[in-house]
Amino acid sequence: MTTIRDVAEYAQVSVATVSRVLNKKGYVQSATKEKVEKAINDLDYKPNDVARSLFKGxxxxxxxxxxxxxxxxxxxxxxxxxxxxxxxxxxxxxxxxxxxxxxxxxxxxxxxxxxxxxxxxxxxxxxxxxxxxxxxxxxxxxxxxxxxxxxxxxxNNREGACNATNYLKEIGCKKIAHIAGPSSVLNAKDRMKGYIDAVAYESWFSNDLIITSDYDMKLQASTENIKALLQKHPDVDGIFAANDSIAIRTMKVAEEMKIKIPDDLSIIGFDGISLGEITSPSLTTMAQPxxxxxxxxxxxxxxxxxxxxxxxxxxxxxxxxxxxxxxxxxx
Amino acid sequence: MTTIRDVAEYAQVSVATVSRVLNKKGYVQSATKEKVEKAINDLDYKPNDVARSLFKGxxxxxxxxxxxxxxxxxxxxxxxxxxxxxxxxxxxxxxxxxxxxxxxxxxxxxxxxxxxxxxxxxxxxxxxxxxxxxxxxxxxxxxxxxxxxxxxxxxNNREGACNATNYLKEIGCKKIAHIAGPSSVLNAKDRMKGYIDAVAYESWFSNDLIITSDYDMKLQASTENIKALLQKHPDVDGIFAANDSIAIRTMKVAEEMKIKIPDDLSIIGFDGISLGEITSPSLTTMAQPxxxxxxxxxxxxxxxxxxxxxxxxxxxxxxxxxxxxxxxxxx
DNA sequence: TAGATTCGTGTAACCCGTTACATATATCCT
DNA sequence: AGGATATATGTAACGGGTTACACGAATCTA
Known part of the structure; x- marks a missing residue:
């Protein structure tokens, strides 16, 4: 490894001067500068970032x-x-x-x-x-x-979730369920609140329209919960899922249960991951930027x-x- | 920031001894070791990795x-x-x-x-x-x-691609197309070779059963090519896509053209990305580990x-x- | 018991840029 | 002309671990 001292020696100047050229800081005569630049080039010198970091912290x-x-x-x-x-x-x-x-x-x-x-x-x-x-x-x-x-x-998770749920109401859904994220996830709570904001005063609303699922798409554990929800409430015609992964999994479950999306059931997700574009049907969602x-x-x-x-x-x-x-x- | 010198002073030993304790290297008396460990604890000393890196390279x-x-x-x-x-x-x-x-x-x-x-x-x-x-x-x-x-x-891209194509033959496909990856991508070439290995001597084979697409799922540019292929060869009943992203895009195109998968057309991908599990239908593929x-x-x-x-x-x-x-x- | 080993610890150089400070010359101002 | 200022460059300390080397003490060997 060539060091700054090698460059200094080759260019017949001090290390301080080389450093000045490198960092374009302080006074350096243009002739000197050229000498140093030639040396840097000839020796293919690359400053050691670790040494730099050590000094600078x-x-x-x-x-x-x-x-x-x-x-x-x-x-x-x-x-x-x-x-x-x-x-x-x-x-x-x-x-x-x-x-x-x-x-x-x-x-x-x-x-x-x-x-x-x-x-x-x-x-x-x-x-x-x-x-x-x-x-x-x-x-x-x-x-x-x-x-x-x-x-x-x-x-704005809460408002977004509220708007997503309201959208389902606007398109005429008569009973909207929510598949929430794990209670340990902070944004999942806000999204659930947003859902509740939108449905709390609906006559059809009841707490068992909310179930909890995992955010991770790969875990199949909560698939059963979703299935149970749809069986228990066959009249649910709208679902707001706490994120797109859950929404996509829900679509899969619905498909297996021969529930047609969007004809029988409208599903909206949250996140806007690019996956949502390639599913069939593609996923309506509240997209985060x-x-x-x-x-x-x-x-x-x-x-x-x-x-x-x-x-x-x-x-x-x-x-x-x-x-x-x-x-x-x-x- | 506490340094090794602070620790040395606090423990009334030299920096070398502290270093020996830290790295469990060299001789240190157990009493000394304890003194040093106490100092490290009391001062909440964490060695600076940058300094370490500088010396060690x-x-x-x-x-x-x-x-x-x-x-x-x-x-x-x-x-x-x-x-x-x-x-x-x-x-x-x-x-x-x-x-x-x-x-x-x-x-x-x-x-x-x-x-x-x-x-x-x-x-x-x-x-x-x-x-x-x-x-x-x-x-x-x-x-x-x-x-x-x-x-x-x-x-083993080539063999894998050949096997994937052969699988389509085995399940009875009578005309199999290949959507290749960009020619600039090295593994795409091998996969195309594998496809050709499997079909070169088939009576139905012709070069225009191979088209090229982008590996990236988001680019919609090549969607038209895929559509053109399926229109030109309506009797294609099997497609080997050079990767899963292409395969998924192909499924989308087929769906839009009212071609049923897998009834009218079998599609197999390559890669085994987890996405392939969540599409409808899910994607048969040659999965890389x-x-x-x-x-x-x-x-x-x-x-x-x-x-x-x-x-x-x-x-x-x-x-x-x-x-x-x-x-x-x-x- | 002399000489060789092993054990225990410290001093100081080293890794490689950066920069404060010193020094020296050139330029400027009154 | 003489002091102030700008320009130009070098010396050496510094950042924070690591370790070669030195030295002394303890233990071992024959």
């Missing part, structure tokens, strides 16, 4: 912690963050936490030991206290705590890195209704 | 370069690599190259400047010459060059990092036939 690295990248919501988010990292010369680190407290704690420690510059965290398990101890800039994404002073990016959320979080982190005294920012983005084939107006 | 970081994490093939791969990184205390870096030569070159440079320990690369654009210049251990994944001495992990491929690549990289003198390893894994609903036996 910054690593030009940003980490994204998600529960599981194979969950179809996260690749687009990761892509957004990575794009911004790449554009701003940051290196992008990805961590799968499986919503495990231990894994999160391990990651948080090892990332700090690597002088990570900032972290974007999607987590239901992490506690505000724990986050408070971390000196590195943090932006919470999608799932946030109620209290505490943290930067975050999220969407996933890429934009990732972009914004990354951009906020970088702002905070550049100026740690910046006040925390809370960004609430709007969901977008996407009409597709899994819902249809009655009559 | 190793960073305990591994990078995965993929074209695009939002392509559904890659999240599972990334997850596998990340899992192994996590288990072995490596930090996982993810890079989206978009198959752009410039982006790849930029990543390769900046990763080396960060003393990355190893890279796993999925790329069609990268050249063997370029790779040859890199001193860091590299494992190529899924797409590999014909010549040169590189470690890689791939599947995606997680296993990622695992193996990660494990090979770590072996090479631990012993750079190790010979290159070429791993060819087997694809697995997954019978689902998009194919059906005739008659």
């Amino acid at each position: 910054k690593s030009k690295m940003i980490a994204l912690l998600v529960p599981d990248i194979t969950n179809p919501f996260f690749p687009e988010l990761a892509r957004a963050v990575e794009d911004l990292c790449n554009q701003n010369s940051y290196t992008f680190i990805l961590c799968n936490t499986d919503n495990s407290y231990e894994k999160e704690a391990t990651y948080l420690n090892s990332l700090q030991q690597k002088s990570i510059d900032g972290m974007i965290i999607v987590s239901d398990t992490i506690s505000p206290d724990y986050i408070g101890k971390i000196k590195v800039p943090i932006v919470l994404l999608d799932r946030v705590f109620e209290k505490g002073d943290y930067s975050y990016v999220k969407v 996933i890429y934009e959320m990732g972009r914004k979080a990354a951009s906020m982190i970088m702002d905070e890195i550049n100026d740690p005294s910046l006040p925390k920012r809370m960004e609430k983005l709007e969901v977008n209704f996407m009409k597709r084939q899994s819902t249809r107006k009655k009559g | 190793k960073s305990k970081m591994i990078a995965l370069l993929v074209p695009d994490i939002t392509n559904p093939f890659f999240p599972e791969l990334a997850r596998a690599v990340e899992d192994l990184c996590n288990q072995n205390s490596y930090t996982f870096i993810l890079c989206n190259t978009d198959n752009s030569y410039e982006k790849e070159a930029t990543y390769l440079n900046s990763l080396q400047q960060k003393s990355i320990d190893g890279m796993i690369i999925v790329s069609d654009t990268i050249s063997p010459d370029y790779i040859g210049k890199i001193k860091v251990p590299i494992v190529l994944l899924d797409r590999v060059f014909e010549k040169g001495d590189y470690s890689y992990v791939k599947v 995606i997680y296993e491929m990622g695992r193996k690549a990660a494990s090979m990289i770590m072996d090479e990092i631990n012993d750079p003198s190790l010979p290159k390893r070429m791993e060819k894994l087997e694809v697995n036939f997954m019978k689902r609903q998009s194919t059906r036996k005739k008659g």
